[in-house]
Amino acid sequence: GAGVSQTPSNKVTEKGKYVELRCDPISGHTALYWYRQSLGQGPEFLIYFQGTGAADDSGLPNDRFFAVRPEGSVSTLKIQRTERGDSAVYLCASSLGRGVTGELFFGEGSRLTVL
Amino acid sequence: KQEVTQIPAALSVPEGENLVLNCSFTDSAIYNLQWFRQDPGKGLTSLLLIQSSQREQTSGRLNASLDKSSGRSTLYIAASQPGDSATYLCAVRPGAGNNRKLIWGLGTSLAVNP
Numbered sequence: 001g002a003g004v005s006q007t008p009s010n011k012v013t014e015k016g017k018y019v020e021l022r023c024d025p026i027s028g029h030t031a032l033y034w035y036r037q038s039l040g041q042g043p044e045f046l047i048y049f050q051g052t053g054a055a056d057d058s059g060l061p062n063d064r065f066f067a068v069r070p071e072g073s074v075s076t077l078k079i080q081r082t083e084r085g086d087s088a089v090y091l092c093a094s095s096l097g098r099g100v101t102g103e104l105f106f107g108e109g110s111r112l113t114v115l
Numbered sequence: 116k117q118e119v120t121q122i123p124a125a126l127s128v129p130e131g132e133n134l135v136l137n138c139s140f141t142d143s144a145i146y147n148l149q150w151f152r153q154d155p156g157k158g159l160t161s162l163l164l165i166q167s168s169q170r171e172q173t174s175g176r177l178n179a180s181l182d183k184s185s186g187r188s189t190l191y192i193a194a195s196q197p198g199d200s201a202t203y204l205c206a207v208r209p210g211a212g213n214n215r216k217l218i219w220g221l222g223t224s225l226a227v228n229p
Contacts, residue, residue: 006158042204042219043159059216091158102147102208104217106159 002026004107006092012113013082021077021110025094032075033095033104034067036088043091049075050097082114117142119207121220128195129228136190136223138205143183146208150179150190153202153222162203163190167210195227 005024013019025032030051035043045059052072060066064082069075079086089109095102118141128134138148147166151159163172163179165188171180178191192199202224206217 004158040221042206042221043217045216048216056216093159103149103161103164104206105161106151108158111156 004092004094004105006090006107006110008110009108010111010113012115014115015082015084017082017114019079019082019112021079021090021112023075023077023092023094023107025073025075025092026105028096029094029105030072030097031095032069033093034075034077035091035093037091037109038088046077046090079112082112084114087112087114117145117207117209117218119205119218119220121203121205121223123223124221125224125226127226127228130195130197132195132227133191133193134195134225136192136203136225138188138190138220140186140188140207140218142209143186144210145183146210148179148181148188148208149206149217150177150188151204151206153204155201159204192225195225197227197229199227200225 007022032049034046037043047067048056049069052069064080067077089111091106091109093104093106095104120139122137145167149164150162152162153159165172165181176193181188202222204222206219
């Protein structure tokens with residue numbers, strides 16, 4: 001696609017529920033990143049994929065968070081047993097990958113609200 | 116540990132002014148630095164990317180400079196317009212070790228008044 005696409009744009013859920021957030025990166029971009037951003041803060045790194053594999057998942061806050069990218073394109077961020085503190089905007093970005101300029105292109109984000 | 120600071124936190128100017136946003140970083144060993152724009156409730160739009168070997172990049176009314184030795188980057192906006200109102204963030208990609216995690220400033224919130 002022309003840009004990074006994220007769905008849903010808004011998600012309201014109840015505490016304890018399971019949530020999936022989807023990211024469709026720019027076509028041909030091998031690197032994909034998930035960040036989350038709370039109000040008034042800069043983005044917080046969660047996980048980075050190079051192709052299908054998670055090259056760095058050190059930013060995932062705990063084992064309730066998991067992300068996959070089975071075919072090296074679309075990625076899904078999964079959050080189990082959501083808590084109110086998970087409320088944030090979840091941002092996805094892609095880039096051409098290692099060895100190139102490294103410029104990141106972000107989607108519009110998925111705003112998650114946990115009641 | 117790399118830290119990124121943006122000053123000022125907020126800026127309000129009349130339309131037409133030229134203005135400078137500042138970004139400073141503590142470790143000069145960077146791979147590149149990227150400036151982003153964020154509108155309220157929206158994602159991040161890449162404005163300019165400066166590689167560590169470059170001194171500046173220009174796009175339209177925007178010019179970003181990089182001085183690695185002093186740990187500074189500036190974003191210059193010429194002839195500001197109300198449509199420039201947004202939060203501007205800079206992010207540094209460290210040059211060593213795990214270079215996949217961008218280190219972010221907290222942003223400068225810009226308001227350009229008609």
